[in-house]
Amino acid sequence: MASPDSFVPVAELADVRESGRELVSADGRAIALFAHEGEVRAVDNACPHMGFPLVEGTVDEGVLTCHWHHARFELSCGDTFDPWADDVLTYPVDVRDGTVYVDPHPEPDDPPEVHWSDRLEDGLEQNLRLVVAKSVIGLADAGVDATKPLETGIRFGCRYRRQGWGPGLTILTAMANVLTDLDPVDRKRALYHGLLQVGGDVSNEPPQFEQDALGATATDFDRLLSWFRENVEVRDPNGAERVLRTAIDAGYEDDELAQLLATAATDHRYIQTGHVLDFVNKACEALDHIGWDHADVVLPSLVRGLTSADRAEESAEWRRPIDLAGLLDDTFDELHRFVEFGARKTWSRPDGMLDSLLGDDPDAIVDTLVEAIRDGATPEQLADVVAFAAGTRVAQFATSNEFSDWNTVHHTFTYANAVHQLTKRTDAVELYRGVFDAAINVYLDRFLNTPPAPLPDVNPDADPDDALDTLSAAFDTEGHVADAGRAAAHFLDAGGDTATLRRELGAALLSEDAGFHTYQALEAGFTQAASRPPEEARTLLVGVARYLAAHSPTRREREQTFTIAARLQRGESVHETVDSE
Incomplete structure (x- = not known):
C-alpha cells in the first residue's frame, strides 16, 4: 500500500467531476484522471500500444477505450482486453478535502524483467511484431542478459512447431552468433529480428508432441547410432525421435549427440539443398548459447526435417550427364581405408588446391580430396578449404545470372560452413562425406561464375x-x-x-x-x-x-516497428510529428 506521504495533489475533485476527465502532471508524469461511477481513476496518459493520449479516449461500463487503435483497458486496474496492447499503468488515488491526490510512483506488479519476459511470450504466441520489439528493448534496458530472450525463443520455436526446427530458429541463432559484432542498439535489433521470425514460423502451426525415450538407456552409442540412421533411412520420425531421446537421457556427451545427427544428415547427398545439416549445426550452436541441458527440447525438433528431406542423389543434376552420386558412393566405400592410410600424417594445404576445387572436372576434385585424406587431412582442415571455395563462388557471382541463382551459390556456402563448424565439434569420419558433398556442389555452381565477377583491385590509397x-x-x-x-x-x-x-x-x-x-x-x-x-x-x-x-x-x-518501440520505451510521442512530403 502506498504511503500517504507519497501522494501529491493534482486536481480539484469538482473540476474532474464536471469535465469527466482531466490531464494532469505529477513529478513529470502525464496522468489521465477519469471520474466514473462515483470514483476517480488515474492511468498513464500514454496508451501502452502506440502512445496515443488516453485522456482523449472514452469510458463506458468501467472500460477505457483508446481512440487510435481501439485498445481497451479495465479502468480500475489497467489490464488490457487486447494482448497486442499491453496493460496501462494505473496510479493510486486519494481524495482529501475536495482535492484529488495521486501517487506518481506506484510499485509495479512485477519487476521489469518479469513483465517483459511474460510479454515476450505473449508476442511470440500471438505473433505480435510491436510486442516482441518492446519486450526485447525492455529486457535489454532492464539489464537482462541476451541468453534469457534467446532461451525463450528457442524453446518456444522447438515446442510449438510440429515441423520442428526451421528458418526462424536458424535466423535467431545466427543473430545470436553475431551479437558481439554489432553496436549495442543493433544487438537489440538482431534479437528482435530473430524472435520475430520464430513467432512467424510458429503462427497457425500445430504444436510438437513429444515421443518418449526407449527404456534401453544402457544401450551403447554405436547401437543407438545404427538405430537412429535406420529410422531416418526409412523416414520414420517417431522411431528416430525415440532413439534420439534415448541417447539424450543416457547422458551421452554433446559431441556424440552432434555425431548422431550429423551422420544421419550425411548418409544421403546434400539433403534439402543443405538446409538440414545447417539446421543441425544451428541447433547445436543454439545449445551452446542457452546450455546443453535444453537438448531434450531442442534436438528432437530436427527429426522431421531429417526424415522428410529430399535427397540430392534423387535429382537429375547429381545423376546426369555425370553420375556424381555414384562417384561419391564409390569413394565412400573406400573412405575408412583412405583415413587409415593417412593416420599419423600431418597435412597442410598445398598451393593450387583452391583452383582445383573451383575447377570443372569432378573426378579431379574428388581425387584432390582423396589425396588430402591419404596425406592426413582432417575433416576440419578439408572443410575449411571447401568452405572458402564456396564463399569465393558467392563473392564472384555474376549478376548476369538470374536473380534466384544467388540462392544456389548461397546454399552451397551455408552448407559448407555448417560442415566446417560441425567438424570443430566432432571428428566423426562421416563428416568427410559432408566435405565431398559441399565440394561437388561447388563444382555444380561453376556456371554461376562464368565469367566470374572480378574481385576488386587492391586500393590501399582509398579513403x-x-x-x-x-x-x-x-x-x-x-x-x-x-x-x-x-x-x-x-x-x-x-x-x-x-x-x-x-x-x-x-x-x-x-x-x-x-x-x-x-x-x-x-x-x-x-x-x-x-x-x-x-x-x-x-x-x-x-x-x-x-x-x-x-x-x-x-x-x-x-525497422519502422522497432523505431516506434524504442521511442515508446523512451517515453517519446510517436503521433505528433507529421512527415513532410
Whole structure:
C-alpha cells in the first residue's frame, strides 16, 4: 500500500467531476484522471500500444477505450482486453478535502524483467511484431542478459512447431552468433529480428508432441547410432525421435549427440539443398548459447526435417550427364581405408588446391580430396578449404545470372560452413562425406561464375570514410552490387578496421526486411572470415557485401516497428510529428 506521504495533489475533485476527465502532471508524469461511477481513476496518459493520449479516449461500463487503435483497458486496474496492447499503468488515488491526490510512483506488479519476459511470450504466441520489439528493448534496458530472450525463443520455436526446427530458429541463432559484432542498439535489433521470425514460423502451426525415450538407456552409442540412421533411412520420425531421446537421457556427451545427427544428415547427398545439416549445426550452436541441458527440447525438433528431406542423389543434376552420386558412393566405400592410410600424417594445404576445387572436372576434385585424406587431412582442415571455395563462388557471382541463382551459390556456402563448424565439434569420419558433398556442389555452381565477377583491385590509397559512405549508399539503391563489394574491399585495403566493417554490414542487414537467406549469408560470411588471413577474409566480406546489396533495399517495415518501440520505451510521442512530403 502506498504511503500517504507519497501522494501529491493534482486536481480539484469538482473540476474532474464536471469535465469527466482531466490531464494532469505529477513529478513529470502525464496522468489521465477519469471520474466514473462515483470514483476517480488515474492511468498513464500514454496508451501502452502506440502512445496515443488516453485522456482523449472514452469510458463506458468501467472500460477505457483508446481512440487510435481501439485498445481497451479495465479502468480500475489497467489490464488490457487486447494482448497486442499491453496493460496501462494505473496510479493510486486519494481524495482529501475536495482535492484529488495521486501517487506518481506506484510499485509495479512485477519487476521489469518479469513483465517483459511474460510479454515476450505473449508476442511470440500471438505473433505480435510491436510486442516482441518492446519486450526485447525492455529486457535489454532492464539489464537482462541476451541468453534469457534467446532461451525463450528457442524453446518456444522447438515446442510449438510440429515441423520442428526451421528458418526462424536458424535466423535467431545466427543473430545470436553475431551479437558481439554489432553496436549495442543493433544487438537489440538482431534479437528482435530473430524472435520475430520464430513467432512467424510458429503462427497457425500445430504444436510438437513429444515421443518418449526407449527404456534401453544402457544401450551403447554405436547401437543407438545404427538405430537412429535406420529410422531416418526409412523416414520414420517417431522411431528416430525415440532413439534420439534415448541417447539424450543416457547422458551421452554433446559431441556424440552432434555425431548422431550429423551422420544421419550425411548418409544421403546434400539433403534439402543443405538446409538440414545447417539446421543441425544451428541447433547445436543454439545449445551452446542457452546450455546443453535444453537438448531434450531442442534436438528432437530436427527429426522431421531429417526424415522428410529430399535427397540430392534423387535429382537429375547429381545423376546426369555425370553420375556424381555414384562417384561419391564409390569413394565412400573406400573412405575408412583412405583415413587409415593417412593416420599419423600431418597435412597442410598445398598451393593450387583452391583452383582445383573451383575447377570443372569432378573426378579431379574428388581425387584432390582423396589425396588430402591419404596425406592426413582432417575433416576440419578439408572443410575449411571447401568452405572458402564456396564463399569465393558467392563473392564472384555474376549478376548476369538470374536473380534466384544467388540462392544456389548461397546454399552451397551455408552448407559448407555448417560442415566446417560441425567438424570443430566432432571428428566423426562421416563428416568427410559432408566435405565431398559441399565440394561437388561447388563444382555444380561453376556456371554461376562464368565469367566470374572480378574481385576488386587492391586500393590501399582509398579513403576509408568515403568507402563506408559508398557502401551505405549501395544498400539504399537497387542493383549496386559491384559498388558494395568494391567499397567493402577498399575500406579494408585502406587499413579500415574489420570490426567496423562488420558493424556496418550488420547494421545494413538489420535495417531491412531481410529474407531467410540474407541473414544466413551475413552470419556464415562473418563466421568464415573471423579466423582467416586478411586476403581470404577480404574475399568473404566482399561476398557478404555483394549479397546484401543484391537484396536491398526493402520496405523496411520491421525497422519502422522497432523505431516506434524504442521511442515508446523512451517515453517519446510517436503521433505528433507529421512527415513532410
